[in-house]
Amino acid sequence: MTDWIGSYRVLDTVASVRWFVPEIVLFVAFTLAILADLSTDRPGSLRAAWTVLLGLLAALVATISSMGGSLPGDAKGLLLFRGAAAFDPLGSYFKLLFLVATIFVVVLAMRSRDFGRRRMGEFYALLLAVAAGLFLMAGSAHLLMLYLSLEFVSYLSYVLVGYVKEDRRASEASLKYVLYGSVSSGAMIFGLSILYGLTGEMNLLKVGQVLATRAGAEPAILVSSFLVLAGIGYKIAAVPFHFWCPDVYEGAATPVTAFLSVAPKAAGFAMLCRFTYHVFGVNMSPVLGAVDWPMVLAVVSALTMTLGNVIAIQQSNIKRMLAYSSIAHAGYLLMGLASVDRLSGTTSERGFFGVLFYLAVYLFMNLGAFAVVLALREKVADEERIENYRGLGRRAPLLAVTMAIFLFSLTGIPPFAGFVGKFFLFAAVIDSGLYWLAIVGILNSVFALYYYARVLKAMYLEGSTDPASMPSISISRSHSVLLVLLAGPTLLLGIFWGPLASLVSDSVSYLF
Secondary structure (H helix, E strand, C coil): CCCCCCCCCEECHHHHHHHHHHHHHHHHHHHHHHHHHHCCCCCCHHHHHHHHHHHHHHHHHHHHHCCCCCCCCCCCCCEHHCCCCCCCCHHHHHHHHHHHHHHHHHHHHHHHCCCCCCCCCCHHHHHHHHHHHHHHHHHHHHHHHHHHHHHHHHHHHHHHHHCCCCCCCCCCHHHHHHHHHHHHHHHHHHHHHHHHHHHHCCCCHHHHHHHHHCCCCHHHHHHHHHHHHHEEEEHHCCCCCCCCCHHHHHHHHHHHHHHHHHHHHHHHHHHHHCCCCCCHHCCCCCCCCCCCCCHHHHHHHCCCHHHHHHHHHHCEEHHHHHHHHHHHHHHHHHHHHHHHCCCCHHHHHHHHHHHHHHHHHHHHHHHHHHHHHHHHHHCCCCCCCCHHHCCHHCCCCHHHHHHHHHHCCCCCCCCHHHHHHHHHHEEEEEHHCCCCHHHHHHHHHHHHHHHHHHHHHHHHHHCCEEEHHHHCCCHHHHHHHHHHHHHHHHHHHHCCCHHHHHHHHHHHHCCC
């Protein structure tokens, strides 16, 4: 094997270990969490949870440290373990997102009553293992690693969804998740095998180099590409691979739902960005010929955001509403990839920039909305019914205010972070000339305002005027701190987005 593939330096196993420290930290922490759980007989012990949190913080420090390290020679990135995984700014950015999301979800789970008095050590260890799997997904540079990392995360996610075995909804959701996941997995491995058969290469960069030398598009290339993207589309819940999303979100425990709505979705987009860039390249026409690839993504984006928003309007269960909202946001994110131009590298960079920026703000605002749902679980009989949010503005002002911040940001209203994220996505779409897609996106944001406003109306405009009939709701201090930690970035990134924009720009500029 040569020492270079494109602008990436290939490292052997020993030399790769230095750049693989965050993943090693996570796997060591996973082992320690299991041992910590076995060392106590108390069902309610949080020993494993604290071990997992320390492991995540150590991995966060290791990831930030590795981002500051200089790469050998003029390399833009490294291919670790002889080409199996990539180390580059794009992967490091996503690793930060996964770690932040997992830390918040572990804290949410520690405060959750969804799991009763059962032993939770396995649950926290599984969350850590999923985080490690997400690392591998974001860095996959090999066809086999691409598939194995996706399966690794999927199998662990099935277990997390059905973790409360006595809950019939959770078991049903887990079964549906397995069935839909199996079909998409089969499609993806079939597409990868065709791609390998056509090129004789397993590394994504080499596959892209071979495809670029072909005279024109071949039906087999198109079929394999669509099958691979179907597998990734299932992970991000894009139409028509979204059917699993509402049932799984509703059936799973709320911390698991919050986790699935941000971290695996971000990993799916990481995989999609890497696959489209390295296999197709910025100039896609030599590979896909007459197929207008950006237009295909644009149509999928429009269908995904429209279907998600239209069905979300009809929901009375807030977890199902947020599930369909999550589908709609996958559509918004696909707008960024649809704007990846076949001719202009600058426009393509703006598209990737918009996707990465929006994923960061989506993490805070969506986790925050689920944190409010979780906080209410301890106080009302059915926290999932929107009608039970009546009078929340008077009964629990902090819950209502933070929920309003998260929902306004999800809608894309200034001065919240969601507005800035959508601005970058719409700007990329308009720059690429897809004006109709920008109009569809704006109309969908108006649809979204309608169903988010139903929750706001229930909180502030509905409910009895008699304080005795609707007593105040007190929430714990730790939950209040958690909500403030999520609401703070949701508000501040809408005003001071410069540091995040700089980090995102550094993460995508090396591609161009």
